[in-house]
Amino acid sequence: MKSYKKYSLLQLIVLALIMTFSASDLFAQENKEIQLTEFLLVVQNSDNNKIVMECKEGCAWKTLSYNLSDNRKPQAIDEYGMTDLNKVNSQEDADLSNFLFTVERKGNRLNFKGVEGTAWTELSFSISPQQEQAINEMGMTE
Numbered sequence: 001m002k003s004y005k006k007y008s009l010l011q012l013i014v015l016a017l018i019m020t021f022s023a024s025d026l027f028a029q030e031n032k033e034i035q036l037t038e039f040l041l042v043v044q045n046s047d048n049n050k051i052v053m054e055c056k057e058g059c060a061w062k063t064l065s066y067n068l069s070d071n072r073k074p075q076a077i078d079e080y081g082m083t084d085l086n087k088v089n090s091q092e093d094a095d096l097s098n099f100l101f102t103v104e105r106k107g108n109r110l111n112f113k114g115v116e117g118t119a120w121t122e123l124s125f126s127i128s129p130q131q132e133q134a135i136n137e138m139g140m141t142e
Contacts (some may be wrong), residue, residue: 036137037097037117039079043110043135045127051103051110053077056134058097074102074113085115099137
């Protein structure tokens, strides 16, 4: 009976150690995910499904302009411009922010999904033609 208790105690100790180290890895990953850097974009909905984004802070680009129709897959945007979600950007520039999000149109709404460098995971809003909306790492702003 004593050997059974020793074996159970050993199992509990090993299990506790595994959980402790696993939890610290999970927290380290969470901290990495919420690292924010400042950026500021102004999104404008132009005529004919054209989206214009102007970067005011934190980007290598100044203006992006592209067509965004209802049936098109989401477009990924990072600090260097339009990109692909499967493409890993190994470049890091201290003068630029590190962010990645996607944008897609659903009817008269623009849907953004934050992938990296944003406090928001999703933003969704309606925007009339020629209307502007500012977005930063925290969400919609003025």
